[in-house]
Structure formats: structure tokens, C-alpha cells
Amino acid sequence: MIEYRTLSIALLGAGSVGGQVASLLLQHGDELAARAGARLTLAGIAVRDLDAPRPERIPRELLTTDARELILGADIVIELMGGIEPAREYILLALGSGADVITGNKALLANHGQELFDLAEQVGAQLYYEAAVGGAIPIIRPLRDSLAGDRVERILGIVNGTTNFVLDRMDSAGEDFATALAAARRLGYAEADPSGDIEGYDAAQKAAILASLAFHTRVPVEAVYREGIAGITLDDVESARKAGYVVKLLAICERLLDPATGMEGVSARVYPALVSREHPLAAVRGANNAVFVEAEAAGNLMFYGAGAGEWRRPRPCSATSSPPPAGTSQADPASPSRRRRTCPCSTSAASRPSTA
Ligand SMILES: NC(=O)C1=CN([C@@H]2O[C@H](COP(=O)(O)OP(=O)(O)OC[C@H]3O[C@@H](n4cnc5c(N)ncnc54)[C@H](O)[C@@H]3O)[C@@H](O)[C@H]2O)C=CC1
Numbered sequence: 191m192i193e194y195r196t197l198s199i200a201l202l203g204a205g206s207v208g209g210q211v212a213s214l215l216l217q218h219g220d221e222l223a224a225r226a227g228a229r230l231t232l233a234g235i236a237v238r239d240l241d242a243p244r245p246e247r248i249p250r251e252l253l254t255t256d257a258r259e260l261i262l263g264a265d266i267v268i269e270l271m272g273g274i275e276p277a278r279e280y281i282l283l284a285l286g287s288g289a290d291v292i293t294g295n296k297a298l299l300a301n302h303g304q305e306l307f308d309l310a311e312q313v314g315a316q317l318y319y320e321a322a323v324g325g326a327i328p329i330i331r332p333l334r335d336s337l338a339g340d341r342v343e344r345i346l347g348i349v350n351g352t353t354n355f356v357l358d359r360m361d362s363a364g365e366d367f368a369t370a371l372a373a374a375r376r377l378g379y380a381e382a383d384p385s386g387d388i389e390g391y392d393a394a395q396k397a398a399i400l401a402s403l404a405f406h407t408r409v410p411v412e413a414v415y416r417e418g419i420a421g422i423t424l425d426d427v428e429s430a431r432k433a434g435y436v437v438k439l440l441a442i443c444e445r446l447l448d449p450a451t452g453m454e455g456v457s458a459r460v461y462p463a464l465v466s467r468e469h470p471l472a473a474v475r476g477a478n479n480a481v482f483v484e485a486e487a488a489g490n491l492m493f494y495g496a497g498a499g500e501w502r503r504p505r506p507c508s509a510t511s512s513p514p515p516a517g518t519s520q521a522d523p524a525s526p527s528r529r530r531r532t533c534p535c536s537t538s539a540a541s542r543p544s545t546a
């Protein structure tokens with residue numbers, strides 16, 4: 191029997207994501223120990239209310255309302271509470287005490303990321319945030335590390351599961367906006383305040399993170415143009431469908447060159463766009479996400495997978511969970527709809543995507 195050193199984990203928040211993280215840590219302890227070379231022990235889970243109803247998979251004896259004490263005894267802190275405060279304060283406390291931190295909190299990173307990264311660097315701690323963009327899709331590390339030697343030119347992303355789910359239900363089932371949103375909330379896709387999803391704030395935060403990583407600069411969330419899907423009606427969706435399009439909330443991040451000055455800049459924007467049904471992004475159904483990266487040397491890469499909520503094994507032949515037909519489709523930027531917003535993919539940009 192191998193003797194592993196023990197790393198103690200503090201989990202902050204036991205909601206949709208935190209609950210699943212707790213289950214994974216508890217169920218796969220031996221396998222994780224062998225892989226990590228250390229036993230990852232879930233020391234406690236900080237919650238607001240010890241008696242709130244929660245799934246059986248979360249052991250009651252691990253719950254505490256004293257987040258600070260839990261943090262100060264941990265080697266690794268996983269923050270999955272969401273929101274700005276006290277998440278920010280807790281992460282600063284964790285880093286300051288020498289713990290490494292993992293967070294899925296894009297709102298916090300987009301607004302206070304610099305402060306957190308500066309402290310992490312100063313104390314030599316790690317701050318990981320893979321789940322902050324694209325849910326289960328590995329996109330942060332590929333952009334930060336794997337593509338570090340390449341030059342990313344543009345990113346097109348479906349980065350919000352809730353809005354993709356809502357638009358998909360309107361498109362495929364003729365469901366009205368409110369009914370589809372209620373289902374997205376029930377399934378744990380939406381943020382505690384779903385207006386963050388619907389109004390495009392969540393996607394804008396993710397766009398700011400993606401653009402900062404891809405273009406090696408700091409793109410503040412205030413610099414991201416943002417338009418949500420609250421104004422999209424069933425009629426819009428239906429008209430788009432008849433014309434061969436599907437409405438998707440896209441995050442678009444790209445390099446810009448000012449021809450007058452020769453200066454390079456960055457543009458990041460989020461808005462509902464018409465996407466040709468032939469384009470791979472049109473096949474991203476339900477709460478799935480996809481990030482389409484156009485890079486100088488690597489060409490076009492598409493990262494696809496579960497973007498929100500708990501991942502469930504898809505049933506065979508499930509239309510909502512099948513991956514897009516990569517490598518076969520082209521985009522048509524013409525727009526017949528009254529919203530006049532199209533997916534800005536050029537034909538050449540979308541002509542040879544590969545799944546990653
Ligand atoms: N739901 C999803 O699919 C995804 C969510 N995220 C991010 O992960 C984080 C968590 O999201 P969800 O699990 O969906 O949220 P949730 O609302 O389901 O869970 C958050 C939990 O934290 C608890 N909490 C809030 N403040 C607390 C405090 N001060 N002390 C102790 N507990 C506290 C809440 O009571 C709740 O149980 C958010 O930052 C979200 O943006 C990231 C990727 C996917």
C-alpha cells in the first residue's frame with residue numbers, strides 16, 4: 191500500500207458545482223491520490239445554512255458555517271460560492287495563508303482578477319480557474335499554455351449554457367422564453383440571479399477572461415460590448431429558422447488593426463447573432479458550450495462540451511448532446527432577420543475546424 195502525503199481541501203459552497211466536486215473528491219479518492227501523488231482529503235464544506243436541504247451525497251459532518259477557520263487549515267481552497275463578496279475576501283485569505291486556490295467564479299475573476307493573481311504571484315501560490323469559462327470544457331489551459339507559442343487571431347464562443355439552452359428550447363420545441371428559463375434554473379444552469387445570464391453579463395465576463403488570455407493583455411469586463419437575449423422573441427427565432435439560421439448568444443474576441451495608425455487593439459463583444467445552420471456552432475445544443483479558436487499556426491480549433499450544470503452521461507443518439515459535425519461546415523454571414531446580427535465567421539475561418 192502506497193503512503194501518500196495528505197493535502198487538505200476546503201470547499202466553499204455546496205450548490206450545483208460544489209456538490210458535484212464534493213462527490214467526485216469523496217468517490218474517487220484512491221484514484222485521485224494515485225494520479226496526484228497525494229491524498230486529497232475533503233476537510234470541510236463551508237455553507238451558509240447547516241440545515242438547508244441538500245443531496246445525500248454531501249456528508250453532514252463535513253459542513254461548517256465557519257469558512258475562515260476551514261480556509262486557514264487547508265492546503266487547497268476550492269471556491270464555488272459565486273458572487274463577489276465574501277468570495278474575494280476568502281480567496282485573498284486563502285492565498286495569504288499559503289493555500290492554492292481553485293475557483294469557477296468568473297464574475298470575481300473578471301472584476302478583481304488582477305488583485306487575486308498579483309497576490310498569488312507574490313506569495314508563490316497557484317490560482318486555477320478552468321471551470322470559469324466553458325464549464326467542463328478545458329479551454330483556459332489550452333489558451334494559456336498549449337497555444338502560448340501561437341498567435342490567436344479570433345475566438346468565437348458559445349460560453350453561456352443558460353442562454354444556449356433557452357434559445358435552443360425556443361428553436362427546437364417552440365417553447366416560450368419564460369418556460370425555457372424556468373427549466374434552465376431547475377437544471378442548475380443559471381446563476382443565482384439569472385439576469386446575469388440572460389442579459390449577457392456572464393458571457394461578457396467569460397469574454398473578458400478569454401480575450402485577456404488569448405491576446406496576452408488585460409481586457410476589463412467594462413470594455414466588452416454586451417447585449418443579452420431578453421429581447422429575443424419566438425417570432426425572431428422562428429424567422430431565423432425559416433431563413434436557415436439559428437439565434438445564438440456569441441462571445442467574439444478578436445485582434446483589430448487600426449489602418450491609420452498601424453496600432454493593434456482588441457475587440458470583445460457579446461450579442462445574439464444569426465448563425466447559419468450549416469456552421470458547427472449551430473449544432474451546439476442545450477446547455478453545451480463551444481469555443482472556436484482561430485490561430486495563426488494551429489488553424490481552427492473547436493473546444494466543445496458541457497457548459498453548465500451537472501454533466502450527465504448523454505443517451506445514445508441524443509440530438510441535444512451530440513457534438514457538432516466538425517470539419518464539414520461553412521458559415522454564411524448573410525442575415526435576413528430583423529435583428530440583422532450574424533455570426534461573423536468568414537467562410538475560410540470556418541472551413542477546417544477540428545475538435546479538440
Ligand atoms: N452552474 C454552473 O454550471 C457553473 C457555475 N460556475 C460558477 O461556479 C460558482 C458556483 O455556481 P453554482 O454551483 O451554480 O451556484 P449555486 O448557487 O448552485 O451554489 C452556490 C452555493 O454557495 C453557497 N454560498 C453562497 N455564499 C456563501 C457563503 N458566504 N458561505 C457559504 N456558502 C455560500 C450558496 O448557499 C449555494 O449553496 C459560481 O461562481 C458560478 O458562476 C462555473 C461553471 C459552471
Ligand SMILES: N[C@@H](CC=O)C(=O)O
Binds near residue numbers: 380381497
Ligand atoms: N450560468 C452559467 C454557468 C456556467 O458558467 C451558464 O449558464 O453558462
